[in-house]
Amino acid sequence: MLGWLGAEVRRIALTVVWSWAGWRAAWATQKSLRQWTAANLISAALALTLPLTPGERALILALGILILAAELLNTAIETAINYISTARHPLAAMAKDCGSAGVALTAIAAGVAWIVVLWRLAVG
Numbered sequence: 001m002l003g004w005l006g007a008e009v010r011r012i013a014l015t016v017v018w019s020w021a022g023w024r025a026a027w028a029t030q031k032s033l034r035q036w037t038a039a040n041l042i043s044a045a046l047a048l049t050l051p052l053t054p055g056e057r058a059l060i061l062a063l064g065i066l067i068l069a070a071e072l073l074n075t076a077i078e079t080a081i082n083y084i085s086t087a088r089h090p091l092a093a094m095a096k097d098c099g100s101a102g103v104a105l106t107a108i109a110a111g112v113a114w115i116v117v118l119w120r121l122a123v124g
Contacts, residue, residue, distance in 0.1 A: 026075045032103075033071050040064040043110070056117045063110035070106040074099035 026033050047060040077099040081092045 030075050036067050036071050059113050067106045070103045074103050
C-alpha cells in the first residue's frame, strides 16, 4: 500500500514540475499569455471586490482560468506544428487557426459572463 502511495505522490510531484516548466516556457515566449494573465488579474480583482454572488464570482474566476488554459493549449499546438515543419501548409494553418479560435471563444464566453453580471448589478 505504501509503495503505491509513494508512486502516486511522486507522479503528482512530477506533474507539478512539468506543468510549471510548461508555464514558464510559455510565459517566456508568448506575449499573448502574459497579456491574458494581466487581463485575468484585473478581472479577478474586480470579481473579488464587486458585490457578486458566489456563483457569479466562481464563473468569472473559472472562465479566466479557462482562457489561460486555452492559450496554453494553443501554444502547444503552434509549437508542435513549428517543430514538425516550418513550411507553410494548409493543414498546419488550419490547426493554428483552430487553436486561436479556441482562445477567442473562451474569451468571448468570459466577456458574455461579465456582461450578464454587470447587467444584473446595473439593474439591481
